[in-house]
Amino acid sequence: NAGVMQNPRHLVRRRGQEARLRCSPMKGHSHVYWYRQLPEEGLKFMVYLQKENIIDESGMPKERFSAEFPKEGPSILRIQQVVRGDSAAYFCASSQKQKLAPYQETQYFGPGTRLLVL
Amino acid sequence: DQQVKQNSPSLSVQEGRISILNCDYTNSMFDYFLWYKKYPAEGPTFLISISSIKDKNEDGRFTVFLNKSAKHLSLHIVPSQPGDSAVYFCAASDNSGAGSYQLTFGKGTKLSVIP
Numbered sequence: 001n002a003g004v005m006q007n008p009r010h011l012v013r014r015r016g017q018e019a020r021l022r023c024s025p026m027k028g029h030s031h032v033y034w035y036r037q038l039p040e041e042g043l044k045f046m047v048y049l050q051k052e053n054i055i056d057e058s059g060m061p062k063e064r065f066s067a068e069f070p071k072e073g074p075s076i077l078r079i080q081q082v083v084r085g086d087s088a089a090y091f092c093a094s095s096q097k098q099k100l101a102p103y104q105e106t107q108y109f110g111p112g113t114r115l116l117v118l
Numbered sequence: 119d120q121q122v123k124q125n126s127p128s129l130s131v132q133e134g135r136i137s138i139l140n141c142d143y144t145n146s147m148f149d150y151f152l153w154y155k156k157y158p159a160e161g162p163t164f165l166i167s168i169s170s171i172k173d174k175n176e177d178g179r180f181t182v183f184l185n186k187s188a189k190h191l192s193l194h195i196v197p198s199q200p201g202d203s204a205v206y207f208c209a210a211s212d213n214s215g216a217g218s219y220q221l222t223f224g225k226g227t228k229l230s231v232i233p
Contacts (some may be wrong), residue, residue: 004161033220042122042207042223043162056218091161095219104150104169104213107221109161 002027004094004110005074012116013082021077021113025094032075033093033107034067043091049075082117089114121145122210124224132232137195139227141208144189148210152221153182153193156205165206166193198231205229 005024013019025032030050035043045059049069060067064082069075079086093107123142131137139153149170154162168175168182168191175182181194195202205228209221 006161031219035221035223040225042225043209043221045220045222048218048220056220058218059220093221104167105211105219106152106164106167107219108164109154111161112159114159 004092004108006092006110006113008113009111010114010116012118014118015083016081019079019082019086019115019117021079021090021092021115022074023077023092023094023110024074025092026108028096029094029108030097031095031105032069033095034075034077035091035093037089037091037112039088046077079115082115084117087115087117119144120224121148122208122222122224124206124208124227126227127225128228128230130230130232131198133200134197137193137198137202137229137231139193139195139206139208139229141191141193141224142189143191143210145210145212145222146189147212147214148222150211150213151182151184151191152209152211153180154207154209155202156207156226162207195229198229200231200233203229203231 032049034046037043047067048056064080066078089112091112093109095105095107152167153165156162184191205226207226208224
């Protein structure tokens with residue numbers, strides 16, 4: 001199964017620690033998106049990346065959050081100095097580059113990482 | 119400001135009957151709409167999508183209808199099965215080329231199909 005992979009599935013951190021979430025896109029997909037879901041809410045867009053480029057980070061908190069998608073290896077969402085409000089499910093999605101208009105991309109999601117900050 | 123709204127948090131339907139899940143949007147730039155199904159502790163699973171140039175798209179038991187003038191779409195599941203019990207999310211994106219194709223999600227509707 002060459003679906004979107006995320007690890008770890010569950011992550012527990014104490015306040016002030018760092019959290020690193022990893023995402024490997026589906027084979028052949030070059031676009032990666034990160035979303036966050038708070039309890040009883042829908043998913044909220046955070047950042048959109050292509051290999052070695054951040055295309056849109058308009059949904060990212062201004063501080064403590066960063067993302068990368070290196071030439072080799074998975075995409076990483078990094079949260080520094082975590083606080084209790086960062087506790088949420090973080091989902092990664094990937095899509096394939098559309099070469100022809102209309103550029104309608106279907107995003108496929110991974111199983112998510114559930115972050116709990118104590 | 120919620121640009122995608124699913125006004126029914128929950129819906130219960132008898133097995134074999136039709137399930138209709140509704141979604142409204144406010145952003146007229148949205149031109150691609152998707153439905154995802156989500157089980158607890160799993161990621162959203164893509165179900166079906168529709169482009170703004172169409173008003174209907176069908177895939178097996180699932181049909182999505184789009185009414186652009188009303189900015190409304192709906193997902194019909196016929197016949198409903200117990201395995202369809204899950205949370206259903208409506209999502210929309212702007213694929214005009216100016217945006218990043220990010221998805222804007224509704225809050226979801228929890229469907230329970232009663233055997």
